[in-house]
Amino acid sequence: MLRPWTINLAERVGIARDAPLYMQIAHALIHEIQRGRLLPGAFLPSSRELASILGVNRKTIVVAYEELIAQGWLATSATRGTIVSTSLPEAQEPLPSVNRLPDRTGVAAPEYPFLAPPDRPLAVPSGSWMKLDEGVPDGRLFPADLLARAYRVAAQNASRENRLHYRDPRGTPKLRKSIADMLRSQRGLMVTEENICITRGSQMAIFLAARILIKPGDAVLVERLTYEPAVAAFRACGAVIVPVNLDEDGVDVVDVERQCRAHRVRAIFVTPHHQFPTTVSMRPERRLRLLDLARQFAFAVIEDDYDHEFHFGSQPLLPMASYAPARTIYVGSLSKLLVPALRLGYIAAPREVIETLAYQVSLSDGMGNTLTEDAAAELIETGEVRRHVRKTAQIYAARRDAFAHSLRQEMGGLVDFEVPEGGLAFWLRFRDIAALDRLEARAPSVGLSFASSHSFAAAPDAERGLRIGFASLTEEEAREGLRVLHECATS
Numbered sequence: 001m002l003r004p005w006t007i008n009l010a011e012r013v014g015i016a017r018d019a020p021l022y023m024q025i026a027h028a029l030i031h032e033i034q035r036g037r038l039l040p041g042a043f044l045p046s047s048r049e050l051a052s053i054l055g056v057n058r059k060t061i062v063v064a065y066e067e068l069i070a071q072g073w074l075a076t077s078a079t080r081g082t083i084v085s086t087s088l089p090e091a092q093e094p095l096p097s098v099n100r101l102p103d104r105t106g107v108a109a110p111e112y113p114f115l116a117p118p119d120r121p122l123a124v125p126s127g128s129w130m131k132l133d134e135g136v137p138d139g140r141l142f143p144a145d146l147l148a149r150a151y152r153v154a155a156q157n158a159s160r161e162n163r164l165h166y167r168d169p170r171g172t173p174k175l176r177k178s179i180a181d182m183l184r185s186q187r188g189l190m191v192t193e194e195n196i197c198i199t200r201g202s203q204m205a206i207f208l209a210a211r212i213l214i215k216p217g218d219a220v221l222v223e224r225l226t227y228e229p230a231v232a233a234f235r236a237c238g239a240v241i242v243p244v245n246l247d248e249d250g251v252d253v254v255d256v257e258r259q260c261r262a263h264r265v266r267a268i269f270v271t272p273h274h275q276f277p278t279t280v281s282m283r284p285e286r287r288l289r290l291l292d293l294a295r296q297f298a299f300a301v302i303e304d305d306y307d308h309e310f311h312f313g314s315q316p317l318l319p320m321a322s323y324a325p326a327r328t329i330y331v332g333s334l335s336k337l338l339v340p341a342l343r344l345g346y347i348a349a350p351r352e353v354i355e356t357l358a359y360q361v362s363l364s365d366g367m368g369n370t371l372t373e374d375a376a377a378e379l380i381e382t383g384e385v386r387r388h389v390r391k392t393a394q395i396y397a398a399r400r401d402a403f404a405h406s407l408r409q410e411m412g413g414l415v416d417f418e419v420p421e422g423g424l425a426f427w428l429r430f431r432d433i434a435a436l437d438r439l440e441a442r443a444p445s446v447g448l449s450f451a452s453s454h455s456f457a458a459a460p461d462a463e464r465g466l467r468i469g470f471a472s473l474t475e476e477e478a479r480e481g482l483r484v485l486h487e488c489a490t491s
Contacts, residue, residue, distance in 0.1 A: 220268070273308055428465050
């Protein structure tokens with residue numbers, strides 16, 4: 001005789017439509033057990049009967065029952081059938097969210113502690129927005145057919161040479177050698193491929209540097225206005241962030257020495273070529289003094305040279321790593337040279353440091369991306385990167401001048417700025433902070449996205465301003481963006 005069955009599972013099955021049907025049924029039964037409607041020892045219908053009730057294949061019910069028996073929610077009672085287990089898993093605790101059925105409005109919230117992200121929103125929100133970036137190249141300018149051809153050559157070579165498997169976490173030898181050759185010939189760094197580690201963009205490189213340098217409680221110096229993701233990486237590794245002063249000649253080395261005497265400093269993060277976000281270049285005498293302080297107080301200089309090639313005036317200064325390689329960790333990016341979507345960065349450092357970095361890469365990534373790295377090496381070796389840089393440098397120089405003209409027309413009464421000698425962005429200083437407040441408050445309502453003025457501040461009393469990139473925008477796009485900026489600031 002069939003046992004009475006009064007519980008309606010049909011109303012629960014089908015809510016999580018992305019899950020397999022047997023899992024939906026299993027979750028629905030767990031839900032009924034936790035609600036107390038199915039008590040320990042209670043008999044369930046046979047698989048055939050429940051399949052008939054729900055209108056599903058009997059095998060689906062068999063698999064659901066087997067899953068719940070394995071988890072300890074159900075048990076078999078010899079030949080008498082399937083019962084609710086008398087020893088339920090975590091009987092007095094809510095079911096972990098991995099086993100919870102989502103409600104009709106979305107996925108259930110986690111019931112375990114985890115590290116939440118900061119309150120600041122993402123720089124690139126979802127949906128349709130007009131994005132004013134902080135200085136990235138225009139990916140539309142790189143010929144897609146060249147990129148596709150480089151990938152094709154990389155794939156063919158890797159297959160022929162049996163390199164389509166797990167390899168060196170430092171990156172492919174071909175790209176490491178290409179980058180080492182480029183750094184020697186163009187930036188004065190006396191390095192070989194043994195001094196190079198490939199990363200997924202410069203941000204990963206900064207985080208890896210933080211991982212090997214910093215213990216909780218160590219101090220990291222950053223300029224009062226700086227690159228927020230770098231600060232976040234240092235904090236994630238337990239660093240105490242110590243802001244140092246900044247002026248039109250770069251970092252204030254007198255303040256650096258003062259902070260070194262007050263704190264246990266393990267590193268300083270700087271962008272000396274084009275300071276982020278203000279675009280100023282660190283003067284040679286300050287570079288030398290900073291390196292002397294690094295030797296004296298035994299800290300590392302993390303030199304982020306994120307846009308070395310884009311300089312429109314005189315010849316750029318050589319990186320600090322070119323004349324003090326033992327005191328620096330040099331971070332660079334191929335994303336700025338090619339297209340940001342490639343996500344290729346690198347670190348140049350002493351060989352012992354590279355080996356340590358490679359171990360850190362192996363913990364989170366295992367290895368790099370063989371095909372992307374070899375494709376980039378192909379573009380470097382064939383001269384396509386150099387040709388692309390020469391072509392885009394002229395385009396970006398024209399866009400910089402046009403952007404400055406549009407700034408004077410649209411924002412001339414609101415901001416002060418200097419036309420940068422290099423880099424891909426302007427630093428805008430607002431004469432009236434109230435106008436900046438209005439702009440930032442209204443921008444989301446008109447679909448305008450840009451980095452918050454607060455995002456650049458490493459100290460609460462740091463100067464506020466906006467860093468607005470010009471390279472990724474055509475002249476018409478830039479004018480429209482500045483027009484909307486002006487409307488937000490003045491309405």
